Amino acid sequence: MSWGMIYLIANYWAIAFWLLLAFAPRGPRILSAVLYAGVFLLCLAYTILIAGFLTGGIDPGGAGGDFMSLEGVMKLFAAPGGATLGWIHYLAFDLFTGLWIARDADNKGFGRIAQLPVLFLTLMAGPVGLFLWLIVRERRARKRANAG
Template identity: 30%
Template sequence: MSWLQGLMMILRVLVVVTCLSAAIASPISGRWRPLAFTALHTSLSPYAVPLRCKASPRAIAWNGGSIHGGLLHLTSLSSAADVGNSFVDALPALLQPSAVFTASNAFVLPFWALMVIAPGAQVTEKLMRSVTPFIVLGLLYLWLAVISSTFPEAVEGLGQGAGQLPVLTKAFSLEPVVATGWVHFLAEDLFVGRWVYLDGRKNDVPIRHSCLLSLLFGPLGVVSHLVTRDIVRRLREAKDGATGEPAVEDVLLKGSR
């Protein structure tokens, strides 16, 4: 079993635990939550095995399964997309991909605002030297990846990597996959912005414009910072090599601290 198959197996186990918890323990309006046990069979394939568990006969009938000898036999869904949809529909509102997407956006904005508006503030430097934001984003990303793994199209598309653009495009047509990719972008962009900020503070280089570009256009922020740093370095070398020259770099640095 390759490392990718092993990772997907771990994610699927997490899906199974969540599905069983929601289906067995959460009645709604006197009825069992209609989270299809059938989804588990499809999402676990080709590693699926009969699951031994206790469940309401009504819940089993609702979801098209049957119990024989204490074993829950699961039937396939008519549409593979129903696997992920059934899982997502059973989640609490705060754990839905759309809610995680919104929360992730709100989470990163204060860090960007501080780097652009108050780069010299002590609180800004303290926050940007911390790794906590990336741990939080990493956990949000992991949760969205678990949700995405319940969609066969996502597993197929992401499993094949960037080798086949049409397959990857199909995978990103799913809302949970888009949310997963977006949190990926948020984390990577913030990491880049953090590097620009810390490097700029270390070398006493203007950083507001580069941090803003990192927020909006990612890699362009890095290019902007490298160019700015080189210009400032050359101006400082020119100043050191001549007497009576105006401190041009002081004009660039004014208001950036």
């Protein structure tokens, strides 16, 4: 299977679970599906691929690339396999972060309309969405503490 195909499968897989997270009713089955069928399988794919790379069984390209220097990482990411590995890494962590944000927002009484921009930012630029959520949730927590 080509790196391009692996990239597409992982990308569409993650998008399907982001759509569930954003628009499906958030019962235990949906949340478990996002965690185990979404995040877990992306993590499994990454683990298999990175283990293959680190043991020499899989060559992602990017000759001379490594994780020990910026130049080495740039070489890895310049190759299709390295970029695919990095992308699956982002997909898994961003989806997990989105799941945590959605659960936390539900528990704090935020409606879906308020959650959607944060989830979208987390999908598109993970740390930006998480940063925004941490600010918003802190303000809500302070309001509740001051009211009580």
